[in-house]
Amino acid sequence: MTLITDIRLRRILDSRGNPTVEADVVTESGGFGRAAAPSGASTGEYEAVERPPSEAIAAAREHAVPRLVGEVYAGNQRDVDAALHAADGTDDFSEIGANSAVAISMAAAKAGADVLGAPLFQHLGGTFRGNNFPIPLGNVVGGGEHAADATDIQEFLAAPVGAPSVEDAVFANAAVHAAVSDLLSERGVPCGKGDEGAWAPSIDDGDAFEIVDEAVSMVEDEVGFEIKFGLDVAGAELYDADSGTYEYSDQSRDTDEQIAYIADLVEEYDLVYVEDPLDEDDYDAFADLTDEVGDQTLICGDDLFVTNTDRLVEGIDRDAANSILIKPNQIGTLSDAFDAIELATENGYDSVVSHRSGETEDATIAHLAVATDAPYIKTGAVGGERTAKLNELIRIADDAT
Ligand SMILES: O=C(O)[C@@H](CO)OP(=O)(O)O
Ligand SMILES: [Mg+2]
Structure with missing residues (x-):
């Protein structure tokens, strides 16, 4: 059902006109999720590492995509994110880039929600969440x-x-x-x-x-x-x-x-x-x-x-x-x-x-x-x-x- 069958990564524009990473995740039963990484200007010194988008995309294609496609279910967010960590192998995502990681992580969540036919907040939070608003x-x-x-x-x-x-x-x-x-x-x-x-x-x-x-x-x-x-x-x-x-x-x-x-x-x-x-x-x-x-x-x-x-x-x-x-x-x-x-x-x-x-x-x-x-x-x-x-x-x- 939610087995990931394809991941596509591309550069798109962010609101400052800079390139950023967008990910598409597709599942076995046709579930689809698309998400894009944002980017900071006043970034904290201890943040996970954002790599230049073309490098982050190349590294994610080499290391993360093979660990996810045909291997991990998009509906199981913990498995998706564990695979991203394993593919990266560092403690700050400096190999595949936090920008590739977060785009894939969020796109997988959306693909998981899509298969269920549920809104994303409900897939992430469970059926009892959603009555309070920030x-x-x-x-x-x-x-x-x-x-x-x-x-x-x-x-x-x-x-x-x-x-x-x-x-x-x-x-x-x-x-x-x-x-x-x-x-x-x-x-x-x-x-x-x-x-x-x-x-x-x-x-x-x-x-x-x-x-x-x-x-x-x-x-x-x-x-x-x-x-x-x-x-x-x-x-x-x-x-x-x-x-x-x-x-x-x-x-x-x-x-x-x-x-x-x-x-x-x-x-x-x-x-x-x-x-x-x-x-x-x-x-x-x-x-x-x-x-x-x-x-x-x-x-x-x-x-x-x-x-x-x-x-x-x-x-x-x-x-x-x-x-x-x-x-x-x-x-x-x-x-x-x-x-x-x-x-x-x-x-x-x-x-x-x-x-x-x-x-x-x-x-x-x-x-x-x-x-x-x-x-x-x-x-x-x-x-x-x-x-x-x-x-x-x-x-x-x-x-x-
Ligand atoms: O400091 C912040 O809180 C953020 C968002 O408002 O800015 P930036 O994304 O530039 O880190
Ligand atoms: Mg701040």
């Missing part, structure tokens, strides 16, 4: 590695925490995005968009806080439910290991000052979410900040944990955070991403399933978030490769996938 975190202003000459903080994220439905939440984020544009033009600030579709104005972070705060309040009044906001600081990108300081356009902050700065922002703006406020190697500083404000907000590890259970175990032991970002391509397979979410849940950490700055129309993460009952998903607010996931969430809620 709150979408929508990037409305951004800079850092995602846009030149914009804010130092990488992402300002609308968080419609009081939305009665996923549809209301998705439209609220789009409305905040539009309100930010209005406020920027009132101030006479011209601006384009960054890699994830967020506005990328040439303003300082202080102005961005004011504008996002105002935009969120305006939309909150309109829609009548609570909307907050949060940040992805992408602290590792600001951190200078030689000087031990976080380098902002207008000043440097040492680690204690950075912790105090973030804690003040949490207080002042009632932030519900702070991702990577500190450097990816600094578990201690993460723990200090979590101790200070972890009862008021989510402190989420992205570059800190890289969806890796070994790094998450260390974080849990050291009380470094209370939330983990989940990016399947950081670790290379859906099984590994599942393991990270389950470990997080068992230990009271909230999972935030996430896109990358370089994306495709692939909507697997929408299904992954619903399948695992993840409380949050971060996948932008507008732009085709972002709305692919947001609209899929609306379809899942409407039983229309």
Whole structure:
């Protein structure tokens, strides 16, 4: 039934215009799945290795395809992902590339679901999953590695925490995005968009806080439910290991000052979410900040944990955070991403399933978030490769996938 009979790999375009890997998986009974790897710009040092797509494809054809075709059942995701690990033979997918691995892993899951005639979230999560929907975190202003000459903080994220439905939440984020544009033009600030579709104005972070705060309040009044906001600081990108300081356009902050700065922002703006406020190697500083404000907000590890259970175990032991970002391509397979979410849940950490700055129309993460009952998903607010996931969430809620 779900025995894999063919795998095809090709280069396609991602949203930045760079090549990425797409995989097609076909099964014995005609099941078909297609998936594509996303790609980061502010990548964590400890992520699985993304190889140049043509090299990743050649290596996967040589090592992975023969271990899967005629050998493994697409319906058995653990076997698929174990075969990918065995084919690769390293602990970071540096042989076949995490981009080939994740594309095949996700395409196999879709082929398995196709044979069953079930939506992907149900195949992945089982029949009892799918009643809860993640709150979408929508990037409305951004800079850092995602846009030149914009804010130092990488992402300002609308968080419609009081939305009665996923549809209301998705439209609220789009409305905040539009309100930010209005406020920027009132101030006479011209601006384009960054890699994830967020506005990328040439303003300082202080102005961005004011504008996002105002935009969120305006939309909150309109829609009548609570909307907050949060940040992805992408602290590792600001951190200078030689000087031990976080380098902002207008000043440097040492680690204690950075912790105090973030804690003040949490207080002042009632932030519900702070991702990577500190450097990816600094578990201690993460723990200090979590101790200070972890009862008021989510402190989420992205570059800190890289969806890796070994790094998450260390974080849990050291009380470094209370939330983990989940990016399947950081670790290379859906099984590994599942393991990270389950470990997080068992230990009271909230999972935030996430896109990358370089994306495709692939909507697997929408299904992954619903399948695992993840409380949050971060996948932008507008732009085709972002709305692919947001609209899929609306379809899942409407039983229309
Ligand atoms: O830092 C992040 O969380 C992501 C996605 O928003 O960015 P990138 O894909 O560039 O790592
Ligand atoms: Mg991040």
